Amino acid sequence: xxxxxxxxxxxxxxxxxxxxxxxxxxxxxxxxxxxxxxxxxxxxxxxxxxxxxxxxxxxxxxxxxxxxxxxxxxxxxxxxxxxxxxxxxxxxxxxxxxxxxxxxxxxxxxxxxxxxxxxxxxxxxxxxxxxxxxxxxxxxxxxxxxxxxxxxxxxxxxxxxxxxxxxxxxxxxxxxxxxxxxxxxxxxxxxxxxxxxxxxxxxxxxxxxxxxxxxxxxxxxxxxxxxxxxxxxxxxxxxxxxxxxxxxxxxxxxxxxxxxxxxxxxxxxxxxxxxxxxxxxxxxxxxxxxxxxxxxxxxxxxxxxxxxxxxxxxxxxxxxxxxxxxxxxxxxxxxxxxxxxxxxxxxxxxxxxxxxxxxxxxxxxxxxxxxxxxxxxxxxxxxxxxxxxxxxxxxxxxxxxxxxxxxxxxxxxxxxxxxxxxxxxxxxxxxxxxxxxxxxxxxxxxxxxxxxx
Numbered sequence: 001x002x003x004x005x006x007x008x009x010x011x012x013x014x015x016x017x018x019x020x021x022x023x024x025x026x027x028x029x030x031x032x033x034x035x036x037x038x039x040x041x042x043x044x045x046x047x048x049x050x051x052x053x054x055x056x057x058x059x060x061x062x063x064x065x066x067x068x069x070x071x072x073x074x075x076x077x078x079x080x081x082x083x084x085x086x087x088x089x090x091x092x093x094x095x096x097x098x099x100x101x102x103x104x105x106x107x108x109x110x111x112x113x114x115x116x117x118x119x120x121x122x123x124x125x126x127x128x129x130x131x132x133x134x135x136x137x138x139x140x141x142x143x144x145x146x147x148x149x150x151x152x153x154x155x156x157x158x159x160x161x162x163x164x165x166x167x168x169x170x171x172x173x174x175x176x177x178x179x180x181x182x183x184x185x186x187x188x189x190x191x192x193x194x195x196x197x198x199x200x201x202x203x204x205x206x207x208x209x210x211x212x213x214x215x216x217x218x219x220x221x222x223x224x225x226x227x228x229x230x231x232x233x234x235x236x237x238x239x240x241x242x243x244x245x246x247x248x249x250x251x252x253x254x255x256x257x258x259x260x261x262x263x264x265x266x267x268x269x270x271x272x273x274x275x276x277x278x279x280x281x282x283x284x285x286x287x288x289x290x291x292x293x294x295x296x297x298x299x300x301x302x303x304x305x306x307x308x309x310x311x312x313x314x315x316x317x318x319x320x321x322x323x324x325x326x327x328x329x330x331x332x333x334x335x336x337x338x339x340x341x342x343x344x345x346x347x348x349x350x351x352x353x354x355x356x357x358x359x360x361x362x363x364x365x366x367x368x369x370x371x372x373x374x375x376x377x378x379x380x381x382x383x384x385x386x387x388x389x390x391x392x393x394x395x396x397x398x399x400x401x402x403x404x405x406x407x408x409x410x411x412x413x414x415x416x417x418x419x420x421x422x423x424x425x426x427x428x429x430x431x432x433x434x435x436x437x438x439x440x441x442x443x444x445x446x447x448x449x450x451x452x453x
Contacts, residue, residue: 001126001127001128001129002107002126002127002128003128003129003130003131004027004028004107004128004129004130004131005021005026005027005028005110005130005131005132006018006021006026006027006028006029006120006130006131006132006133006134006326006327007028007030007031007119007129007130007132007133007134008021008028008029008030008031008133008134008136008304009028009032009113009121009127009133009134009135009136009137009271010031010032010038010057010134010135010136010137010138010305011030011032011034011036011037011100012037012038012040012041012136012138012263012303012312012315013038013040013097013302013303013312013315013318013319014030014038014134014136014302014303014317014319015030015036015038015096015100015324016316016319016320017134017136017319017322017323017326017327018030018100018106018134019099019103019106020323020327021323021327022103022105022106023105025105025369026105026326026327027105027107028105028106028107029082029106029107029108029109029128029130030107030108030109031102031109031111031113031121031123031128032104032108032109032294033095033110033111033112034092034096034097034110034225035090035094036093036094036096036097036100037089037092037093037096038136038138038274038303039138039139039304040312040315041089041092041093041096042089042093043157043158043161044157044312044387045312046085046088046089046092047085047086047088047089047161047162047240048157048161048181048182048185048247048344049344050084050085050088050089051081051082051084051085051161051185051291052181052184052185054081054185054189055184055185055186055189055346056186056188056189056346058073058076058188058189059188059346060061060290061073062188066383067383072283073422076166076189076190077258078163078165078166078189078190079164081189082161082162082163083222084361085161086087086161086162097110108123109123109126111123111124112270113128113271114270114271114272114275115272115273115274115275115276116272116275117275118186118276118277118296118297118299119131119132119133119276119298119299121297129247130298131298132150132298132299132300132326132327133298133299133300134299134300134301134302134322134326135267135271135273135286135294135300135301135302135305135307136276136301136302136303136315136319137266137267137269137270137271137303137305137449138266138267138303138305139264139265139266139305139310140264140265140267141156141157141158141260141261141262141263141264141265142262142263142264143262144182144260144262144263145174146173146230146231146232146233147231147233147235148232148233149233149260151233151234151235152234152235152240152253153240154160154233154234154240154258154259154260155181155257155258155259155260156259156260156261157178157259157261160182160186160259163257166186166189166190166191167186167191167255167256167257168188168190168191168192168255168256169192169193169194169254169255169256169257170191170192170193170194170255170256170257170258170259171194171195171196171198171240171242171253171255171257171258171259172193172195172196172259172261173193173230173242173258173259173260173261173262174195174196174197174260174261174262174263175196175197175198175199175201175202175203175224175226176202176204176205176261176263177203177205177343177345178201178261179197179259179261180203180214180218180343180345180349181343181344181345182204182259182261183195183218183222183345184344184345184346187221188346190351191429192222192223192255193221193222193223194223194225194253195218195222195223195224195225196224196225196228196229196230196242196244196253197224197225197226197227197228198227198228198229199226199227200226200227201214201215201226202214202218202224202226203215203343206349206351206355207351207355207356207357207390207402207404208355208356208357209356209390209404210349210404210406212353213406214345214347214349214406217347217386219437221260223253225246225251225253226243227246227248227333228244228245228246228248228251229244229246230242230243230244231243231244231245231398233258234381236254238256239254239255239256240254240255240256240257240258241253241254242254242255242258249372251303254302258380264284264285264304264310265283265284265418266284266285266304266305266307267305267402268280268284268285268286268305269284273286274352276296276298276299277295277297277360278294278295278301279294279295280385281307283307284420285307286301286303286305286306288301288302288306288308288336289333291305291321291325291332291333291334292318292321292322292325292334293325294305296387298326300322300325300326302315302318302319303315303318303319303324306318308336309336309339309341311339311341312341313340314336314339317334317336317339318334321333321334337421337422338352338353338417338421338422339352340352340414340415340417340418342349342410342411343410345406347384347386347387347406347408347410348405348406348407348409348410348411349404349405349406349407349410350404350405350411350413350414351402351403351404351405351411351414352402352403352414352417352418352421353400353401353402353403353417354392354401354402355402356368356390356392356402356404358402359392359401359402364394364401365394365395365396366392366393366394366395366401367392367393367394367395367451367452367453368390368391368392368393368451368452369390369392369393369447369448369449369450369451369452370388370389370390370391370447370450371388371389371393371443371444371447371449371450372387372388372443372447373385373386373387373388373389373407373408373440373443374387375446376440376443377437377438377442377443378438378439378440378441378442378443379407379408379440381438382406382408382413382440384408386406386407387405387406387407387408387410387443388405388406388407388443388447389403389405389407389413389443389444389446389447390403390404390447391399391403391404391427391444391447391448391451392429393426393451395453397426398426398427398428399421399424399425399426399427400417400420400421400425400426400427403417403421403444403447405436405444406423407443408440409440413440413441413444415445416430416441416444417430417444427448427451430444430445430448431445431448431449433445
């Protein structure tokens, strides 16, 4: 049995800790079945954003007539689009692996491992023990229990990023951010899209007004079937048939590709975490305290598997705290204040802080401001007629408690709000700052100026 100062399970954000610990001279083990780089690099944010940019370009070409440019999209080299993303991802993943192997203080166990007891794992045929353990093993696509689903060749987001051929028609089960982004990608390249969503609106975790407007916009592009549950899946020739039921009756949806985007589940079962004293939530996520300590001594958890935020940037933030707490011995509570997120669909969505429904449910005394892109100079130039910014502030302190954006470059615009919130600044810090005219950021400033006190 080999013993290590530190074992890091998962080669995503956990590598931030393993590499720093190795630099300090600790004997470190990294356990990762592979490929290196975690979900974000291999099956998530990086490849998806690379291919989505191609969709953005295709959409720009199709809408160019609105700007006096008569262009035509003559063909789609789908293989090149996917290949470009895969080559970038695979190259970086290999470089990470090579760097781990070359590190004299780090041992890589490039295989699946399971706990056999507290701080002890079986990795292949070998038993390894860590004085301290970091669990950063992420999540995987949730496969719902639908009659016949396992008998058809469906795909998840993992396979959707590496398809060999552009589908003629795709049915997507689920209406969250993964469904929104992949519908935009495939739909913009010419695939006919059906989305079956259990709830009333798409992206239901967003501010309700954002969800409602986004659903309205997507309904003009794709076939959106809300308030329906998929009840049965079957194969008919080369096609897949989905039967769905809802308040409005029954539907039959036929397509050549079925994408299941029904959420994510933690990999705690694969790790056999039950063999340790690590407590789990009802959904299988690892329970941690404010220091990201688990209920087992000298075991910490971070990232998606801890279930607080399922973002790469939040996992990176947590890695900083875990490094301080577990390696340096400086106990610092994780601060998630002003944690932003974005959906890279068309239109984009971004948000930070509380949603309006949260404010109402908590009976918080708030003031709201709103501004439409179309009323700004750059919004008119872009012809973004749907976009808007809404912002909420505490009536007493004038500090920002939430902001939500739908529209062009929402993922970038939100950062002005994030900086203000993180530094506990009042909304006056934005209204009093000079904004370049006619930059799109004026929409944020004008939303602040429109707050009804």
